[in-house]
Amino acid sequence: MTTVRYIADSMAEAMFAARRNHGMDVRVLRAGPRASRGRRMAFEVVVEARVTATASRRAARAALARAVMAARIAAREATGTLEAAHPGARDAGALARLAARLRAQSLPEDLVAHVIASVRGRLDAAAAEEMDAIAHAAALSALTALMPVSEPIAPRGAAATGRPLVIGVAGPTGVGKTTTLAKLASIWRIDRGLRVGIIAADAYRVGAVEQLRTYGRILGVAVHASEGPSAAAEALARMSDRDVVLVDTPGRGHRDAARIGEIAAVLRAVHVDETLLVLPGASSARALEESVDAFRPTAPTRTVLTKLDESEGLGALVGAVRRSACPAAWFTDGQEVPDDIERADAAEFARRILGRGEGTAGAA
Ligand SMILES: Nc1nc2c(ncn2[C@@H]2O[C@H](COP(=O)(O)OP(=O)(O)O)[C@@H](O)[C@H]2O)c(=O)[nH]1
Ligand SMILES: [Mg+2]
Structure with missing residues (x-):
């Protein structure tokens, strides 16, 4: 068995590097502090080196x-x-x-x-x-x-603003809310070095909090679970030193108006600065319209368009984003955290709809 060793100043960084290169479910053989070199403390993660698709995915991306x-x-x-x-x-x-x-x-x-x-x-x-x-x-x-698009949100840091930027994530079940939240947490924590917190609000589904805690451990980000508006506000109070706090909410069927009202109450209780409405590419125009209408009480400010890799009918998303009146801020096109997310780009989206090939000639 071939092993690879990752050494970094923090456990989170070492783990992140290992997962980035070997995938989320890489086998970790050893993880812990390393005999100190000089005065600096170091951490190491040793993983099993399996052949992964990462290299070929990179090549495919470059070709794209x-x-x-x-x-x-x-x-x-x-x-x-x-x-x-x-x-x-x-x-x-x-x-x-x-x-x-x-x-x-x-x-x-x-x-x-x-x-x-x-x-x-x-x-x-x-x-x-x-x-x-x-x-x-x-x-x-x-x-x-x-296609209305906006710049992605770029948290400035609590030192500049005196409080965390609070961002809620809302949308139907299974559309990629939690995955998207983990991608954003990872980018802000690892790439920008911000202090990030996560609140798992009303995470009634078994495993939902565990999914977040796993990401939290990898990224070195605190995750607080809360039930109801006042508990969410308390969780936020405990994270007042963070630069940005992401609030995950459970998915709801778009006909479940009462439950969507509860989510809206939680987001109001934590005084969200922004709420991201997550809309999946792999969904019918009709379902997307119903979701946009149903989630209006959560007062979304921007949309995130997910699962673009799975969709053959991306045009429906143009209609949905316009209906929501919230510009798209990010696109996601895969399950990989944090790689499969990019800033929303209207021209790129148009190209996906029209096909990248030889014009419209063979497209019908
Ligand atoms: N293909 C693809 N799958 C995704 C994407 N985003 C999330 N997923 C997958 O969709 C499933 C549901 O994601 P999750 O984040 O738990 O959805 P939630 O219920 O809205 O929180 C998981 O298996 C994710 O890995 C994406 O952009 N593309
Ligand atoms: Mg979720």
């Missing part, structure tokens, strides 16, 4: 990044071509193929009409052989403009 760059250049060139083009015939074929692609991606019908109208205006001026490329570029810019 190159493909995105190529698409970006192609789109820019297509736009340039359009500007230089002379008036010509309209191409119903390119528009029909584009509309079919958008419908296949569950973009709401009114938004399909909007995109097609914008594209038609630009095709009027295009030559026949470049219709699809120009339709693709025009659709890309029309779709990009339809």
